[in-house]
Amino acid sequence: MPPRPARRITDSAPKDFGMFARALGREGLIHLELGMPAEDTPQHIKDATVAALQAGDVHYSDLAGNADLRAALATRMPMPMHADEIIVTNGLTHASFAAFMAFVDAGDEVILLAPYYPQHIGKVELAGGRVVIAPLDAANGFALNADLIAPHLTDRTKAIALVNPCNPTGRVYTRAELQDLADLAIAHDLMIFSDEVYADITYDGATHIPIASLPGMKNRTITMGAFTKAFAMDGWRLGWIAADASLIPALAKITTSEVTHVNTFIQHGALAALQGPADVLAGMVARDAARRDLVVGRLNQMPGLHCAPVEGAIYAFPDISATGLSAQDCAIRLMDEAGVVVEAGSFYGAPGEGHLRVCFGAADMETLSDAMDRMQRFFNAL
Known part of the structure; x- marks a missing residue:
């Protein structure tokens, strides 16, 4: 028998990587589930x-x-x-x-x-x-x-x-x-x-x-x-x-x-x-703001969705409750049917139910536009 792990490991909640884990190894997906910056580190x-x-x-x-x-x-x-x-x-x-x-x-x-x-x-x-x-x-x-x-x-x-x-x-x-x-x-x-x-x-x-x-x-x-x-x-x-x-x-x-x-x-x-130069950071935040404007604007055009203004960070948190789908079901179907990976709001606790977390900071404008087109078609078809 292998040694038993310490109780501090076995008694802790298992680490859940949400939609990221579900998407591993799949091709053709647009990943908007992780908070990973699309930008390169400044030179x-x-x-x-x-x-x-x-x-x-x-x-x-x-x-x-x-x-x-x-x-x-x-x-x-x-x-x-x-x-x-x-x-x-x-x-x-x-x-x-x-x-x-x-x-x-x-x-x-x-x-x-x-x-x-x-x-x-x-x-x-x-x-x-x-x-x-x-x-x-x-x-x-x-x-x-x-x-x-x-x-x-x-x-x-x-x-x-x-x-x-x-x-x-x-x-x-x-x-x-x-x-x-x-x-x-x-x-x-x-x-x-x-x-x-x-x-x-x-x-x-x-x-x-x-x-x-x-x-x-x-x-x-x-x-x-x-x-x-x-x-x-x-x-x-x-x-x-x-x-x-x-x-x-x-x-x-x-x-x-x-x-x-x-x-x-x-x-x-x-x-x-x-x-370093202040304009480097300012430029990166300005590009994040442009990504935010694209994503929030497009989400608010989709039937059954409402996305509140985003004041900071790199995530939109649209309310999808009017679609009748649970957050997890919606996230899975978006991945399977639209090829866009977002996180279920319920991953962040019960008050997040009825929401999705969409990381607009994770992709360039062209990729974000493609993702929004795919999501638009999905929600139009519901």
Whole structure:
């Protein structure tokens, strides 16, 4: 008999890759199910990385990350933040895992706001915690609402996980919404684990506000970001944690035990991303906005669909409930009959039922137009 895996593995929820797993190995499909940028990593980022590699910056470095990179990240925060309050990580996945492992004890409860980011579930459970789902209201645009969250609090509640801008809904939460959540956290002495990977991708004047910047929140918030989406560096696996100095030692104990530190020379590429020409990032966001306009506009022309405006991130979240199809059935039929892979909204929790998540950031305009044509024909025929 093979050795039995640790209970932390067998007792955790199985990792579900949704429609991606169903589409594996199939040809002729247009993939709009994964949050993978269509853009290439900008050239100046590649050049800085290659230069560091050629210069011999290939050995061990600061365990928390390159000091210049951490200083640059600290200056991007909208409240006073020191370089020593930053840890460079292997993507946001590593950052969030470190947060849960460092601060969630066995039996602690962590609230996920549904529609939620599914990957957080396994991490909470691996840390020994218990996930509690607080459904948000689709009829109210999935707004943050303390009255919907408070009934799910118990004496075991340790933290609330926030994703802002939101995957999958495309919401960018207002200051008033964030203050409502902050007031709840302060009143009940809760932490906030804030995933802000889409912070640089907002549209039409929407403003991303880190919840850690609100009064009384810095010392109870772990902010996590990455170079993945805005700089099209998903395969680079570079992210970061920003947290009050009092929280850093616990986080560092996890990150250094796992990976010692992040790849040395690619951190020069990350620094170049932050210090490079502002028009590079602006251009990429502008192209995302054009993709958004195409997809949202076309979805709203399809019978039985309604797509709310997308304020940030790279996803449309159309309501398909008028078609009479469940989210999962619709996603499967779109793949089988139209050759377009999107994710079922129910993958993100019960409040996502009746929706699809369509990643418009994952393809060029020509491919997106083809995908919308295919979807139009499908919904016309229902």
